[in-house]
Amino acid sequence: xxxxxxxxxxxxxxxxxxxxxxxxxxxxxxxxxxxxxxxxxxxxxxxxxxxxxxxxxxxxxxxxxxxxxxxxxxxxxxxxxxxxxxxxxxxxxxxxxxxxxxxxxxxxxxxxxxxxxxxxxxxxxxxxxxxxxxxxxxxxxxxxxxxxxxxxxxxxxxxxxxxxxxxxxxxxxxxxxxxxxxxxxxxxxxxxxxxxxxxxxxxxxxxxxxxxxxxxxxxxxxxxxxxxxxxxxxxxxxxxxxxxxxxxxxxxxxxxxxxxxxxxxxxxxxxxxxxxxxxxxxxxxxxxxxxxxxxxxxxxxxxxxxxxxxxxxxxxxxxxxxxxxxxxxxxxxxxxxxxxxxx
Numbered sequence: 001x002x003x004x005x006x007x008x009x010x011x012x013x014x015x016x017x018x019x020x021x022x023x024x025x026x027x028x029x030x031x032x033x034x035x036x037x038x039x040x041x042x043x044x045x046x047x048x049x050x051x052x053x054x055x056x057x058x059x060x061x062x063x064x065x066x067x068x069x070x071x072x073x074x075x076x077x078x079x080x081x082x083x084x085x086x087x088x089x090x091x092x093x094x095x096x097x098x099x100x101x102x103x104x105x106x107x108x109x110x111x112x113x114x115x116x117x118x119x120x121x122x123x124x125x126x127x128x129x130x131x132x133x134x135x136x137x138x139x140x141x142x143x144x145x146x147x148x149x150x151x152x153x154x155x156x157x158x159x160x161x162x163x164x165x166x167x168x169x170x171x172x173x174x175x176x177x178x179x180x181x182x183x184x185x186x187x188x189x190x191x192x193x194x195x196x197x198x199x200x201x202x203x204x205x206x207x208x209x210x211x212x213x214x215x216x217x218x219x220x221x222x223x224x225x226x227x228x229x230x231x232x233x234x235x236x237x238x239x240x241x242x243x244x245x246x247x248x249x250x251x252x253x254x255x256x257x258x259x260x261x262x263x264x265x266x267x268x269x270x271x272x273x274x275x276x277x278x279x280x281x282x283x284x285x286x287x288x289x290x291x292x293x294x295x296x297x298x299x300x301x302x303x304x305x306x307x308x309x310x311x312x313x314x315x316x317x318x319x320x321x322x323x324x325x326x327x328x329x330x331x332x333x334x335x336x337x338x339x340x341x342x343x
Contacts (some may be wrong), residue, residue, distance in 0.1 A: 007314075010314075011024065012099065012115075012310065015084045019035040032066070033307075052094070056095050078107070081107075083111065084096060086332055112317050114317070115334055117141075117144055120315060121156070124269045135189075138271070138275075140274035141273045145162040147255060158341035159262070160259070161213060163214065168272070169216075174188065178227065178237055187241075197246035223240065224262050253283045256268065268284070273303055
């Protein structure tokens with residue numbers, strides 16, 4: 001596709017506590033704005049009602065900022081509007097989805113409803129636009145942990161997934177146990193740099209020898225039992241964080257290894273919020289060298305919830321002629337293999 005024929009897509013993301021808007025020309029990011037809701041830190045987790053109110057307050061100015069950051073681009077220039085319709089918090093989803101619908105009507109542009117989880121698969125395309133399936137994807141976030149055999153756009157099979165807590169969720173819960181802040185992933189990642197991962201050894205929930213599924217609730221319980229009714233020094237807390245993180249990463253690495261052997265894929269992508277974890281990136285880079293495979297992951301700013309990945313999915317859908325009806329609803333519990341588009 002020539003430069004002039006690349007679709008111009010406006011992406012909107014509001015599934016949880018980030019109000020984000022991006023403009024993409026093909027996979028070239030013209031602008032990308034994220035408004036993070038700091039109000040949730042004092043509660044140790046996202047408060048749904050507060051999240052939806054924050055989205056309502058922020059979304060108009062975030063959209064305006066996205067266009068002001070892309071000189072020469074006006075709303076009427078976009079080819080389509082891509083927006084998250086699930087999964088996520090109902091109130092938060094409705095703010096972004098309804099705003100996108102109103103904009104689509106006002107501009108007479110097609111709407112493309114995007115599955116937030118699926119969009120994570122395409123985040124690496126923002127850095128590697130020539131990346132093509134087939135490939136193996138490890139998607140690790142606050143709400144999901146899964147291995148996927150990706151054969152094409154909208155053509156994938158879930159090889160394994162979490163049976164209870166997602167990896168990112170376990171990071172948040174352990175951070176809460178240690179009283180070290182929210183969100184847990186970045187805090188534990190930073191704290192682990194100062195800790196000794198061998199000082200406190202937690203179990204590795206590999207399940208059976210052939211399983212590609214995940215289970216982190218027992219690991220979280222092990223941390224709970226270890227820390228219950230005890231007072232620790234700062235160094236001991238860092239050691240616990242490092243030991244916990246090492247356990248999670250060991251499991252994720254082993255499952256990727258098993259999946260590569262099973263599928264014989266040569267391309268592996270790492271996506272989702274936990275893809276920002278430095279130890280995980282390092283260990284998968286080492287694994288890729290040992291197994292002679294290629295590892296791809298997005299820049300840190302495209303690992304967590306963001307509109308650039310929503311717009312990237314919109315680019316791929318638009319090129320295939322897949323659009324959505326304006327009646328598409330918000331679906332808080334949307335699964336990766338559920339879709340709402342025509343074409």
